[in-house]
Amino acid sequence: MPTNLFGLYMPKNRFFHIMGYMQFSNNKSPEAHRDRAWKIRPVVDVQQRTFARGYKPPPVISFDEATLPSRSRFNPMRVFNKDKPHKWGTKVFVAACAKTAYCMRFEIYCGAKNHLRTPVPQDNNSGESAVLRNMNALLPPTSTPPWRLVVTDRFYTSVKLALELLHRRMYLTGTIQTDCSWFAKEIITTKKYKTVNRKKVMIPPQGTIKLAQNKKFPQVTAAMWMDRNPVHMLTSGGSRKEGTVSKYIVFMIYNW
Template sequence: MLDLELRRHKHIKAHEILQCVGLLISRMLCPQKRRFSDHWSTVSVGVVPAGTFGRVMSRNRFAEIMRNIHFTNNAAANADTDRAWIVRSISDTLQKTFKAGYNIPGVLAFDEAMIPSRSRYNPTRQYLKDEPHKWGTKLFLTCCSKTAYCLRLEVYCGKAHHTSSAAKKKAAAESSGPPAVMRNLTALLPPKKEKVFFAVVTGRFYTSIRLALELLTRNVYSVGTILPSRAGFSDLLTEKNRNRPKTITRGTVRMGVAKAVPQLGAMVWWDQKLVHVLATGARRAMLTCERRISGGKGRTTTVPCPSMIRDYQTWMGGVDVHDQLRLQRYSL
């Protein structure tokens, strides 16, 4: 039986690999909600005409190539220690291509993302309860805050893979969180130059005082929400109750500035819930913003809003917008 299968197998040619990649890109632009094989359907499915993929390659041939295609050498030394080794050559190529195809902007957004996967055979599978797809491969994404263009991605392979003596000296002992920000920005940004500054926006899981100070020494400003339990965060800006008491007006702000580093500032802002923000080089002006009224059927009200909050809300959406584009289910 095995000999029969081997005799039936046709050698894969270079142009067929290019055709497979082209079909995957076409699938991304016009995905099928039910299953991938519907692209070879003999009848129209919704607005997708029949037989579009079949003009390029048969379904069985495509499945055979995708089942056997492999881009890495399993005999390499890193194959046993790198959980993402099977896609390492692809991710390394994407890193170079993404960086070469776009000028690094002044403001970057850093956050995590998920490639959906429930396969038990996926060695990089993680569970993140707050993501739209809770099971999958976790990525660290560095995106342009304005256009959501992905400049760099890093596949998270677990704590043991990223934790090293060098990483511990640079930042915290964790493999993710603030050290992940430092790793990716160090690889992405050019060497420090006088009077050339960048800014990065991070979520609360990645923001820390130590990270902000390290970035500041590299001419990188930062702003992000922060967990009040982070080391060094002032007790004067923390509250036991996350909900805003009725005695405190919505939009109330309490702000602090570091004595040793005046560029470092932190604040707590009372919205419906408490919001803690840490920033370097940010404005400290008071502005206003529109917030929805609870139970107001869509009605809004104007509340005081510090410029740190406005900056965070303006620039943090880069990774979120990239997720929406990357995980979209309908044709563009």
């Protein structure tokens, strides 16, 4: 049909109303009891193959979560995340290139598995399991794969994950929650203030760094860096040598 003629046969609102109820899937399919994303699973599988075929996994891989905006009440995987720009939508785990942000693999979060009929391990959707599951799919285990670095945030980072990835010849670097198991409690820091010459001074001062090396696994290092708030990190491939980091300061020029 030529462009600009569709409106002669059907109004736009009528078209969207029909599309909201039109479907081409069999609701009695056995997959409906095992996979909440079964209706779009064929499309997702094609995208996974296409993404992997178009990009070679780089040395540094970023793993995080994202939200696909959707407020539809027909979406069974809709979740609310107050920390995202789009609060409502479908949560996905994303493995992307840390330099170009190219998405190499994603996994749809299908919600609490106890609502489905097929039993699965309790930690199937935990942060550690999500990282390992997607790294195994993106980079299948081989005899001597090249070393890579996986960067995560505090929801995924843990000592257990760092050791698991080392067996896969992958380093791990990321922020970490201070209540994580086996994390070095000696470097956990809270921000405090004390009065010096009638001025409030932050303790410890900004720029303070604390490091702790794991005795059993020397490659694993816990770190604390004091910015405006303490930042706790864990790494299994970072250097402990002192260095200099440049901080860029942007000046705004106003024309009067």
